[in-house]
Amino acid sequence: xTDTQNRRAGxxxxxxxxxxxxxSEAMRPVRPGMQGGTYKPLxxxxxxRINEAALCALEEIGxxxxxxxxxxxxxxxxxxLGDDGRLRYPRALxxxxxxxANREITLCARNPKHDLHLSEKKVHYGTAGAAVHMVDVxxxxxxxxxxxxxxxxxxxxEHLDNIHFVQRPMVCRxxxxxxxxxxxxIYACATGTEKHIGTSFTEPDFVDDAFEMLHxxxxxxxxxxxxxxxxxxxxxxxxxxxxxxxxxxxxxKCIAGGMPILLLSAGQAGATAPAPxxxxxxxxxxxxxxxxxxxxxxxxxxxxxFGTWPFVSDLRTGAMSGGSGEQALLTAGCxxxxxxxxxxxxxxxxxxxxxxxDMQAGWEQAMSNVMAGLTGLNMVYEAAGMHASLxxxxxxxxxxxxxxxxxxxxxxxxxxxxxxxVGLETMRATCLGGPGHYLGSDQTLSLMQTEYIYPVLADRxxxxxxxxxxxxxxxxxxxARKEALIAAPTPAALAPEVDAQxxxxxKIHLD
Numbered sequence: 034x035t036d037t038q039n040r041r042a043g044x045x046x047x048x049x050x051x052x053x054x055x056x057s058e059a060m061r062p063v064r065p066g067m068q069g070g071t072y073k074p075l076x077x078x079x080x081x082r083i084n085e086a087a088l089c090a091l092e093e094i095g096x097x098x099x100x101x102x103x104x105x106x107x108x109x110x111x112x113x114l115g116d117d118g119r120l121r122y123p124r125a126l127x128x129x130x131x132x133x134a135n136r137e138i139t140l141c142a143r144n145p146k147h148d149l150h151l152s153e154k155k156v157h158y159g160t161a162g163a164a165v166h167m168v169d170v171x172x173x174x175x176x177x178x179x180x181x182x183x184x185x186x187x188x189x190x191e192h193l194d195n196i197h198f199v200q201r202p203m204v205c206r207x208x209x210x211x212x213x214x215x216x217x218x219i220y221a222c223a224t225g226t227e228k229h230i231g232t233s234f235t236e237p238d239f240v241d242d243a244f245e246m247l248h249x250x251x252x253x254x255x256x257x258x259x260x261x262x263x264x265x266x267x268x269x270x271x272x273x274x275x276x277x278x279x280x281x282x283x284x285x286k287c288i289a290g291g292m293p294i295l296l297l298s299a300g301q302a303g304a305t306a307p308a309p310x311x312x313x314x315x316x317x318x319x320x321x322x323x324x325x326x327x328x329x330x331x332x333x334x335x336x337x338x339f340g341t342w343p344f345v346s347d348l349r350t351g352a353m354s355g356g357s358g359e360q361a362l363l364t365a366g367c368x369x370x371x372x373x374x375x376x377x378x379x380x381x382x383x384x385x386x387x388x389x390x391d392m393q394a395g396w397e398q399a400m401s402n403v404m405a406g407l408t409g410l411n412m413v414y415e416a417a418g419m420h421a422s423l424x425x426x427x428x429x430x431x432x433x434x435x436x437x438x439x440x441x442x443x444x445x446x447x448x449x450x451x452x453x454x455v456g457l458e459t460m461r462a463t464c465l466g467g468p469g470h471y472l473g474s475d476q477t478l479s480l481m482q483t484e485y486i487y488p489v490l491a492d493r494x495x496x497x498x499x500x501x502x503x504x505x506x507x508x509x510x511x512x513a514r515k516e517a518l519i520a521a522p523t524p525a526a527l528a529p530e531v532d533a534q535x536x537x538x539x540k541i542h543l544d
Contacts, residue, residue: 167179217541234265
């Protein structure tokens with residue numbers, strides 16, 4: 034190798050070492066909670082028309098099937114119960130509850146460094162869903178998901194910088210008893226990650242046991258209430274415009290227990306929501322405004338995420354199409370309506386209709402995740418790992434999604450324009466008597482860590498280098514990293530005495 038080649042190789046090695054060096058939080062090119070909001074598919078007039086339509090729907094159509102406790106709570110706050118059993122909501126009531134609503138929510142984590150601060154247009158990406166299958170990428174097949182799969186997903190996310198929270202992404206199909214499944218879902222997630230966790234409950238009667246377990250994990254009820262690290266993903270409505278009775282009863286118990294609520298409205302455009310994208314947004318907004326009344330009539334200011342989650346149908350078949358451009362637009366439009374009301378909000382993005390982590394999955398996941406982030410969606414649910422229109426979850430896709438979401442967050446961060454970044458002095462020094470390139474300039478070296486983000490697994494080598502490295506396969510690398518992360522120690526492990534107490538009190542299915 035010549036001296037020139039040695040110098041170039043040494044320079045490449047130095048740059049690689051610099052990129053691999055740990056960064057301080059202030060230097061990281063992307064981080065949780067960066068401000069989005071540069072993409073706005075809706076105009077101000079559009080948002081005003083959607084708001085007006087939602088308010089009319091609440092006044093004139095209302096919602097059916099509230100439990101008696103919910104009727105009493107909301108009528109006491111000013112809702113009107115009609116002879117048809119539907120609750121209708123005067124505009125003054127909606128306006129009053131919007132004033133009372135909590136506009137700056139902190140979703141706590143077991144480790145405070147992972148706390149999520151929801152306000153304005155701060156963006157956070159995470160998992161969610163209720164997949165019933167796991168994707169086996171090596172055999173190109175599907176199998177039923179288990180509690181071990183869920184625990185491993187949480188362990189993986191613990192080590193992924195660009196996935197900021199774990200809402201239960203799959204159902205523990207190996208646990209037949211629903212009470213045990215709900216409790217083991219919490220245990221599997223909480224012992225896998227110190228990040229914020231989201232979960233749901235099958236029946237109201239299971240909530241008390243869940244709080245008993247959470248108090249044990251937290252070190253007492255007082256410590257839980259001080260820092261609740263689990264939120265309730267609550268499908269409080271059954272679109273169109275009906276309350277889900279048991280879910281509402283779950284919500285009432287969770288509010289009493291100090292648990293943050295995700296008010297989740299998940300209509301499907303063309304099926305359980307209007308087919309026009311705007312109409313689907315109107316219905317989701319109306320349903321979530323009714324949920325906001327419900328929550329704040331119980332406890333003003335209780336942390337509640339405005340969870341407009343309308344999905345898309347492929348109208349040729351009626352099947353869900355989570356990876357479509359229409360889904361990306363729906364989610365972005367919902368995010369804008371969250372900002373219109375000044376409320377912390379969440380919606381779904383990153384869903385792939387593709388069955389495997391292939392090129393189709395890549396474009397489907399990237400399109401909606403980037404659009405959601407650019408719109409400034411506070412909580413981007415289902416952002417990684419979801420396949421087959423939410424029927425399948427994939428550990429390898431979760432890991433590849435971390436790279437994808439890093440690039441999405443870099444788009445969210447945007448372009449900083451300043452005296453330094455326009456680079457005129459560097460251009461002058463380089464072009465007038467300088468080397469004629471910027472590779473070794475002080476500016477390039479100083480910004481290579483803070484201006485650029487580098488993927489962990491994605492391959493950027495030349496074809497020659499790729500051949501020399503024995504043509505690494507992306508999926509094979511994801512499999513290897515999955516196995517390494519699952520085997521790595523997790524700081525989320527409970528103290529042995531606490532774990533023993535929980536196992537004595539509850540039937541835990543994890544070995």
